[in-house]
Amino acid sequence: MSEITWDEPFCGEGNSCFRLGTDPDGNAYIAIAGAEDVYLVDSREALRTMILDIKAGKADHLL
Template sequence: MSDVNWEDPFCGEGNSCYRIGTDAQGNSYIALVGQEDQYLTDSREALQQMIRDIKAGKADHLL
């Protein structure tokens, strides 16, 4: 696996804390805090679109 540069955790209400990261190849990662070895990965563009949708209120139940 490539080295992932993890951002600071994002914690919503309750115990749902996530981390988003990227690698040098342009892949994006999302994982629960403390479980960064069990991540979902996709392209940077896909993760950016997911974040835009969340901010637009289309998928706020994900966070």
């Protein structure tokens, strides 16, 4: 498995903090800040689409 490079935590309102990560193989990762050993993985494009949808208010209940 490739090493994951994690970005700085992103925190919304309350306790909704998460981190985004990438690896050299083109995969993207999302995890709850402080629990990076349990994560979701998908393509960078899928993760980018999800984040843009959240920012657009389409899925703000996820945060």
